[in-house]
Amino acid sequence: MSDESSQEIRQRRKDSTKWNNYPEDTVPLWVADMDLFVPASVMSELSEAVNRSDLGYPSKRLYDRYLNAINTWTYERFGYLYEQEQLEPIGDIVQAIYWAVSTLPGDAVIFASPAYPPFFRSVKESNKTIVTTEMQLIDGVYRMNMDDLKESARQSPGSILLLCNPHNPTGRVLEEEELQQITDIAMDYDLWIISDEIHRDIVFDGHRHIPTASISPEVARRTISLLSASKTFNLAGLHAAALHIPSGKPRQLMQSIPKGLLSGPSSLGLLAGAVAFENEKTWLSRTLEYLDSNRRLLAAFAKEYELNATIPQGTYMSWIDFSHKLSLDNLSAYQFLLNYAKLALSNGEDFLPLKGMSYARLNLATSHQVLEESLDRLKPFLAN
Ligand SMILES: Cc1ncc(COP(=O)(O)O)c(C=O)c1O
DSSP states (O other): OOOOOHHHHHHHTTTOSTTTSSOTTSEEOOSSOOSSOOOHHHHHHHHHHHHTTOOSSOOHHHHHHHHHHHHHHHHHHHSOOOOGGGEEEESOHHHHHHHHHHHSSOSEEEEEESOOHHHHHHHHHTTOEEEEEEOEEETTEEEOOHHHHHHHHHHSTTOEEEEESSOTTTOOOOOHHHHHHHHHHHHHTTOEEEEEOTTTTOBOTTOOOOOGGGSOHHHHHTEEEEEOSHHHHTOGGGOOEEEEOOTTHHHHHHTTSOGGGSOOOOHHHHHHHHHHHHHOHHHHHHHHHHHHHHHHHHHHHHHHTTOEEOOOSBSSEEEEEOTTTOOOTTSOHHHHIIIIIOEEOEEGGGTSTTTOTTEEEEEOOSOHHHHHHHHHHHHHHHOO
């Protein structure tokens, strides 16, 4: 993995939102994509497709290859196989969230907070009710509040539970016992589960991702699983994802909307995802090592400066509480760091409305150099 400077990355990523949204003197560690190169086989297959001008509508063979590659990967990595004919291609996961939130039964959608901002938007824009259950920070680890979740489920039986595992922004990876508890609650109160597992491959040593649908056949029958190569292999701009919709009521309901409202994956996205899942286990291992060294760098920094930052078990995000460190007055931590440290993190208020002002999310998926530079920029504001 090359260790590029911010100037090098800025030049290379010249059409990315990450490197264009803020002035050049600001280091961007916000939106969730990586500043790392995609796998070599993906670069060469995409270049070949472009050189052949093979950019028309994708063939059924390419769709099948993509879905098969996702499922084979799932089996080899997580020991679980989705029903192949119940996997559906889609342009992106956010679209799948909106689709499922708006069509599954129930007026309430329960999810843990802080949460990925489109979780809030999808529920609001579907005219449903947001029910958040705030995660609890226990010994540096964010955990679901099971009593609160149970109470929310009790008050909204038959509604929707929107899970994100591994969790953005806290970096939490649910243990089997917790996932069992959560799905028990869901089954007890007849909840439908939407399980966003987009970050499932970015999991560090000592932790293990468990597909929600693998918990039991009963859980699988009530779970819509959202899957993608986009975080794993850094392909978000290519727009390709998949969802597993079990047969029976979920499939019937999901099919009730006009299919023409949904956009399918791009041909290059299908190709890139298929090639990556078929060939790039080693690339992923090396990428996880690289991200892990950034994680360690952050951990050492947080310890030295007594910064309340999560060291992610999964995802390449750290959720940071700056309340004890910065004199914020009326500024959010995000605005403060943007103004004074020239550092663009993601605004905590978007993940934790009303209470998130002192929080920000930091994206660790950059070069060592850029991360070091960013932490250096933080130092003057954290010294006691
Ligand atoms: C939890 C989660 N779901 C979905 C997405 C976006 O997926 P897509 O680009 O396929 O819509 C992200 C991106 O950050 C995410 O963190």
